[in-house]
Amino acid sequence: MSKISKVNTVAGLISANELGKTLMHEHIQFGFGGWYANETITPYNREACIKTALDFIGELKTYGIQTIIDATPNDCARDPELLKEISQKTEIHIICSTGLYCEADGAPGYFKFRDMVTGDCTGEIFELFTKEIKNGIGTTGISPVVIKVATSNGQITSYEEKVLRAAARAQKETGIPIMTHTGGASTMGVEQVDLLVSEGVDPKKIVIGHVSGSGDIQYHLTIMKKGPFIAFDRLGLPVYGNDELSTACVIGLIGIGYEHQIMLSQDNVWYFLGKTPINVRPGYIFNDFIPGLKKAGVTDDKINTITNKNPERLFAG
Numbered sequence: 659m660s661k662i663s664k665v666n667t668v669a670g671l672i673s674a675n676e677l678g679k680t681l682m683h684e685h686i687q688f689g690f691g692g693w694y695a696n697e698t699i700t701p702y703n704r705e706a707c708i709k710t711a712l713d714f715i716g717e718l719k720t721y722g723i724q725t726i727i728d729a730t731p732n733d734c735a736r737d738p739e740l741l742k743e744i745s746q747k748t749e750i751h752i753i754c755s756t757g758l759y760c761e762a763d764g765a766p767g768y769f770k771f772r773d774m775v776t777g778d779c780t781g782e783i784f785e786l787f788t789k790e791i792k793n794g795i796g797t798t799g800i801s802p803v804v805i806k807v808a809t810s811n812g813q814i815t816s817y818e819e820k821v822l823r824a825a826a827r828a829q830k831e832t833g834i835p836i837m838t839h840t841g842g843a844s845t846m847g848v849e850q851v852d853l854l855v856s857e858g859v860d861p862k863k864i865v866i867g868h869v870s871g872s873g874d875i876q877y878h879l880t881i882m883k884k885g886p887f888i889a890f891d892r893l894g895l896p897v898y899g900n901d902e903l904s905t906a907c908v909i910g911l912i913g914i915g916y917e918h919q920i921m922l923s924q925d926n927v928w929y930f931l932g933k934t935p936i937n938v939r940p941g942y943i944f945n946d947f948i949p950g951l952k953k954a955g956v957t958d959d960k961i962n963t964i965t966n967k968n969p970e971r972l973f974a975g
Contacts, residue, residue, distance in 0.1 A: 665973045666801045667725075667751045668742040677751060678724030680969035681943075683837065683867055683891035683923035686711050686728050686744065686752070689735035689931030691765035700933040707929040708744060714928050714940045715748040721944040724751060725969065727923075729837060729867075731757035731806045732786075733765040735931050738800040753973075756790040757806030757825065758783065760839060761815045764808070770817055783824035791832045803973065805829060808839035809846045814853070822850065826857030835972050837865040837889070842898050844871030851884045861885030865921055865972065868892055873903030875910050882911070882919050887968060891923035894942030898925070905950045912951075917960045921968055922947070 664671040687707050718726075730736045738754050745752040758764055773779040787805060794801050805825045809818045829836050836854060840847045847866040855861055864886035869878055870893055881888055890908060892898040911920060922943055927934075948961060 663974075665753065666803045667745065668738055668754055668800050669745040669752070672751060674970045674974035676724075677966075677969050677973065679722045679965045680725040680727065681718070681723055681923045682727050682865065682889055682921040682969060683729045683925050684726050685730050685734075685925070685927045686726070686741060687735055687737065687929040687931060688730050688927040690763050690934070691733060691759065693735065693930075693932035693934075696932050700931075702931055704740065707740065708747075710929050711744045712747060715744070715750050717940045719748070719750065721941060725753065726750060727753045727755075727804060727837075727969075729755050729804070729806050729839075729925075731755060731759045731764065731808070734759050736795075738795050738798050738802075742798075742800060753803045754795075754800065755804045755806040755837075756787050756795070756802040756828075757804075758808070758821045759806075760808035760810050760841070761817045762810055766817050769820075773817070773820070778820070780820045780824050780827075783821055784827045787824060787828035788831050791828065791834060803834050805834060805836045806839070807836060807850075809841065809850060811841035811843050812845050814846055814849060819853065822853050823857055826854045826859045829854075829859050829863060830857070833863075835863040835865060838867045840866065840868045840871065842868075842871055844868050844877070844899070847877070847881045847888070848884075851881060851886055855884070862887075863972070865889050868898070868925070870899040870901070870904045873900055873907060875907045878907060878911060879916075882916055887919050887921050887972060889921040889923060891921065892925040893922065893947050894924050894939045895926075901947065905947065905954075909951060909954045909956060912956055912960055917963050918968065918971075920964050921972075922964055 741752045769779045807825045867889045869888045870890040
């Protein structure tokens with residue numbers, strides 16, 4: 659397995675220690691599987707997307723954000739050239755993903771068909787992931803530096819299992835980390851770790867996402883004791899969890915020494931494709947969530963570990 663001394667952002671290579679304060683799970687643009695079926699009514703407006711991104715990044719830079727991980731998988735309107743343009747206009751680092759979304763909300767039809775034709779599409783998905791990582795996405799020359807995978811609420815479907823196994827094999831081949839979606843209720847995080855590790859993934863290269871959907875600190879600890887990071891990455895989105903419980907859980911986990919395995923983000927979709935409402939609060943973590951941690955006595959040093967040092971360790975190899 660190769661180790662990463664440099665990080666491939668959409669605008670070029672940087673050292674891991676240049677990442678700085680990082681939002682670990684955002685979507686500059688996102689479209690649920692099939693969004694394009696409604697394009698007659700809600701056509702895509704690239705310039706509006708760029709304007710929104712410039713406004714949001716302008717605000718985020720006032721809080722010291724230097725890097726954004728765009729966790730949009732291949733089947734949800736990922737656009738690396740759009741991200742590169744935004745990065746160059748704002749001078750902020752953006753990292754893009756390779757990966758596939760959960761069966762219910764992504765666009766699994768193609769690979770499910772390939773599965774029917776070949777008997778097992780795992781190898782084809784592995785080939786896709788590794789080719790993008792090594793050679794760049796399409797003809798863009800832009801390489802993803804994280805593999806995004808997802809499972810359904812309460813289950814890992816047969817299709818999703820193939821995606822996870824392909825991602826695990828790509829991770830071993832390339833060394834880049836895996837980040838996950840665990841559904842609105844934050845289920846299957848333990849099972850995700852077990853499956854990925856069974857394929858040989860180093861747990862320190864895994865980020866189990868959306869744990870803010872659960873207020874069960876025992877669930878968080880069960881995952882963390884297996885070695886991966888966990889991400890409270892839907893903060894400020896009440897439909898996906900209770901931030902008072904997330905605050906209590908983060909304070910508790912820090913109190914028993916787990917700050918080195920925690921990530922923060924907001925999972926905001928800055929620009930939805932199709933007719934989907936936008937609910938974005940770019941500064942929520944910095945105006946509301948982190949002050950709540952400080953009020954409880956969490957030190958600036960430990961907050962810096964979570965927002966700066968943990969992303970650096972994840973990508974440093």
